Structure formats: C-alpha cells, structure tokens
Amino acid sequence: MIAAWADTFDASHAGGAHEGHGTGTGGHDHGAMNHGSPAAPPTNAPASPSKPATPTRFQIAVTSAGFEPKNVTVPRGKPVVLTFERRVERTCGTEVVMVVDGKKIEKDLPLNKPVELVMTFGTAGVVKYACSMDMIRGTITVQ
Numbered sequence: 001m002i003a004a005w006a007d008t009f010d011a012s013h014a015g016g017a018h019e020g021h022g023t024g025t026g027g028h029d030h031g032a033m034n035h036g037s038p039a040a041p042p043t044n045a046p047a048s049p050s051k052p053a054t055p056t057r058f059q060i061a062v063t064s065a066g067f068e069p070k071n072v073t074v075p076r077g078k079p080v081v082l083t084f085e086r087r088v089e090r091t092c093g094t095e096v097v098m099v100v101d102g103k104k105i106e107k108d109l110p111l112n113k114p115v116e117l118v119m120t121f122g123t124a125g126v127v128k129y130a131c132s133m134d135m136i137r138g139t140i141t142v143q
Contacts, residue, residue: 055079055118062086062093062109066136067129073141076124082117082140084109093136098129106132 056075060082061068074080084096086109096115097106101122107115121127121142130137 053079055081057081057083060084060138062088062091062136064088064091066093067138070138071141072138073143074121076121076142079118079120082119083114084117085114086111091131091136092133093131095132096129097132097134098127098140100127 056078058072058074058080060072062084072082084107086093089111093109095106095108097104099105100119105117107117109115121140124142127140127142128137129140
C-alpha cells in the first residue's frame with residue numbers, strides 16, 4: 001500500500017512542482033523553504049515492528065495402533081501446525097475429521113504424505129478428532 005502511494009506521489013511531484021505550487025506567480029520553491037526540524041516520532045510508537053508468532057508444530061502419525069500421540073496439548077490463541085501422516089495402508093484412518101468453533105474440518109490422509117493443518121484455537125477446552133468412521137480417535141487439549 002505504501003509503495004503504491006509512493007509511486008503515485010513521486011510521479012505527481014516530479015521536479016518539485018505540483019498543482020497550486022508551480023514556478024509561476026503565486027507558486028513557491030519547496031527546496032528553498034525551511035520546514036524546521038523533523039518531527040519527533042510519537043512516544044507510543046513500537047521500537048521495532050513485531051514479527052508474526054512462529055507456529056508451534058505437532059506431529060501426529062496414523063499407525064496400526066491409531067493416532068499417535070492420541071492426545072496433544074496446544075496453546076490457546078497462538079498459531080499451531082498439526083501435521084498428520086498416515087504410515088500404514090490398512091487403516092480406517094485415511095481421513096481426519098474434527099469440528100473447531102462450529103466448523104467441520106475434513107482432510108484426506110494419503111499414505112506417507114504429511115498433511116498440515118495450520119490453526120489458531122481461540123477457546124480453551126478439548127477438541128476431538130477421529131477418522132471418518134469414528135473408529136480411531138484423538139484429542140487436542142487447548143490451554
């Protein structure tokens with residue numbers, strides 16, 4: 001946004017003259033003006049821009065025993081990456097299903113291919129997840 005404004009500003013102010021401030025009568029030269037000392041930055045300005053939080057990563061495998069680990073604990077209000085990886089062919093865990101904040105999430109889990117879910121859980125509590133047949137299950141505890 002600023003870069004686009006700067007391009008427009010530079011193009012319209014090329015040569016130091018613009019509408020109402022030309023070099024003819026009534027105009028003035030910006031280069032000759034004394035604008036005083038530069039303004040001090042506002043006192044409530046941050047010292048440096050804050051970086052987005054780095055997500056915490058959790059690995060969840062689908063094995064012959066089901067989801068491993070069956071339970072993970074994640075921080076509330078911070079980004080997390082849940083990486084599901086199906087490691088066995090013969091399982092009903094070919095998909096993971098969960099409901100988060102009233103929204104149903106369903107993701108296919110192809111064999112030996114990690115599937116990432118990037119999420120931020122806003123509410124503390126327990127989120128249940130399962131295979132599409134609800135035969136193997138796990139939980140996400142949000143604290």
